[in-house]
Amino acid sequence: xxxVGLHLPTLSVQEGDNSIINCAYSNxxxxxxIWYKQESGKGPQFIIDIRSNMxxxxxxxxxxxxxxxxxxxxxxxxxxxPGDSAVYFCAENEAGGYNKLIFGAGTRLxxxx
Amino acid sequence: DSGVTQTPKHLITATGQRVxxxxxxxxxDLSVYWYQQSLDQGLQFLIQYYNGEERAKGNILxxxxxxxxxxLHSELNLSSLELGDSALYFCASSGSGQVGTEAFFGQGTRLxxx
Numbered sequence: 001x002x003x004v005g006l007h008l009p010t011l012s013v014q015e016g017d018n019s020i021i022n023c024a025y026s027n028x029x030x031x032x033x034i035w036y037k038q039e040s041g042k043g044p045q046f047i048i049d050i051r052s053n054m055x056x057x058x059x060x061x062x063x064x065x066x067x068x069x070x071x072x073x074x075x076x077x078x079x080x081x082p083g084d085s086a087v088y089f090c091a092e093n094e095a096g097g098y099n100k101l102i103f104g105a106g107t108r109l110x111x112x113x
Numbered sequence: 114d115s116g117v118t119q120t121p122k123h124l125i126t127a128t129g130q131r132v133x134x135x136x137x138x139x140x141x142d143l144s145v146y147w148y149q150q151s152l153d154q155g156l157q158f159l160i161q162y163y164n165g166e167e168r169a170k171g172n173i174l175x176x177x178x179x180x181x182x183x184x185l186h187s188e189l190n191l192s193s194l195e196l197g198d199s200a201l202y203f204c205a206s207s208g209s210g211q212v213g214t215e216a217f218f219g220q221g222t223r224l225x226x227x
Binding site: 034036041042043044045046049089091100101102103104105106 | 115117146155156157161169171203205216217219220
């Protein structure tokens with residue numbers, strides 16, 4: 001498959017552990033945030049989103065935390081599985097704008113058995 | 114499968130040439146976005162169309178242009194190609210194009226300029 005971002009920061013975890021991926025966003029006017037997962041050779045896949053009027057949102061095995069004070073997002077993955085191995089991107093969208101998603105650099109998650 | 118179809122999957126061409134990348138959005142989606150993904154710059158927003166009209170523009174070069182047709186498919190035209198244009202080009206679609214609507218990505222077109 002295609003390699004994405006060969007020089008990305010990498011988070012290595014053991015299968016079954018919890019993973020936390022962090023992202024610093026740039027625009028204090030952004031009011032909508034999304035986490036995407038990109039597997040080798042595939043396009044980004046939506047994981048979870050959060051609006052700026054919330055500070056936490058939970059999905060199935062995933063939780064997104066938003067700290068607007070320090071412009072920080074995190075993605076927590078519970079009981080990480082080998083299938084979670086991928087590159088994870090956070091994306092932000094400016095308030096009042098159309099879906100002009102600005103993506104972060106990405107973090108590679110490597111899950112070891 | 115996201116429902117967004119991009120063709121071709123791979124494209125190899127020479128510097129100075131022109132290519133056209135095609136995107137068919139998910140059924141019913143009115144908004145189409147184009148992104149460029151290179152190794153050193155991550156996913157860069159290029160342009161967005163909604164129901165045939167340009168809605169938002171990112172860091173799209175003047176050598177690049179796009180359009181969305183009445184049947185809602187979109188094409189990204191890249192001309193006077195340079196080695197640095199080698200990248201993955203993704204198309205995404207969403208229903209309304211408004212903030213807060215999930216965008217679904219295609220599998221991408223890998224462009225290699227030699």
